[in-house]
Amino acid sequence: MNLYVLPAGPIQTNAYLLLAPERGEAVLIDAPGGILAKIDPILKKEKCRLTEVWLTHGHWDHTQGGAEVVAATAAKVRAHADDRVLIETPEIMERFMGERMNLRAIHVDYWIKQGDQLSALGTTVEVRHVPGHCPGNVLFYFAQRGEAFVGDALFNGSIGRTDLPGGNFEQLAAAIRTQIYTLPDETVVYPGHGTKTSVGTEKISNPYVTA
Numbered sequence: 001m002n003l004y005v006l007p008a009g010p011i012q013t014n015a016y017l018l019l020a021p022e023r024g025e026a027v028l029i030d031a032p033g034g035i036l037a038k039i040d041p042i043l044k045k046e047k048c049r050l051t052e053v054w055l056t057h058g059h060w061d062h063t064q065g066g067a068e069v070v071a072a073t074a075a076k077v078r079a080h081a082d083d084r085v086l087i088e089t090p091e092i093m094e095r096f097m098g099e100r101m102n103l104r105a106i107h108v109d110y111w112i113k114q115g116d117q118l119s120a121l122g123t124t125v126e127v128r129h130v131p132g133h134c135p136g137n138v139l140f141y142f143a144q145r146g147e148a149f150v151g152d153a154l155f156n157g158s159i160g161r162t163d164l165p166g167g168n169f170e171q172l173a174a175a176i177r178t179q180i181y182t183l184p185d186e187t188v189v190y191p192g193h194g195t196k197t198s199v200g201t202e203k204i205s206n207p208y209v210t211a
Helices: 035-046 066-073 081-088 091-097 169-180 199-205
Strands: 002-008 013-020 025-029 049-054 076-080 110-112 117-120 123-129 138-142 147-151 188-191
Touching: 002 035, 013 035, 013 188, 025 035, 035 049, 035 066, 049 066, 049 117, 076 081, 081 091, 123 169
Parallel strands: 025 049, 049 076, 076 110, 147 188
Antiparallel strands: 002 013, 013 025, 117 123, 123 138, 138 147
């Protein structure tokens, strides 16, 4: 499996393109603005078809390019139902952002939940619900690869902000401890912004949520 880390959009949100060239399949985790232009040449080079888009949560910077990607690729979309209102009526985010961003709704084909096991790219991926930054934030855990894509729940040395509508620090701290810090220490954590880290590193050094 090949992994491309692709920061995109106005605030450089991380999108992750995972490909299994031997199967001709690809999955995109999160879809910031302008991501289609970045993934299209990679898909062609790797001779892969984008089969699914997985949204870690419904905030605009992770979904801004989603409708464009789906229109171009016919990929199916998975997300957590607690963020349904943000994904299907994204204009509500413009109200608390205080600016027009011309966001487009995304049709979600499959609503995922805690404990779901997704079959993709020749492996099984576990879904864990990690609310607190956003009600529907989830992580995707690739146990065979030792990797977790966590959205904005946890960053390298930080955590997702909890002052936006739907945010709650106590809920986020509890979710990090029960859903992220229970993964093996060597698990590589790929966040929605910034550089990768590991579960073990954050458990002992994160100044906001320790184990």
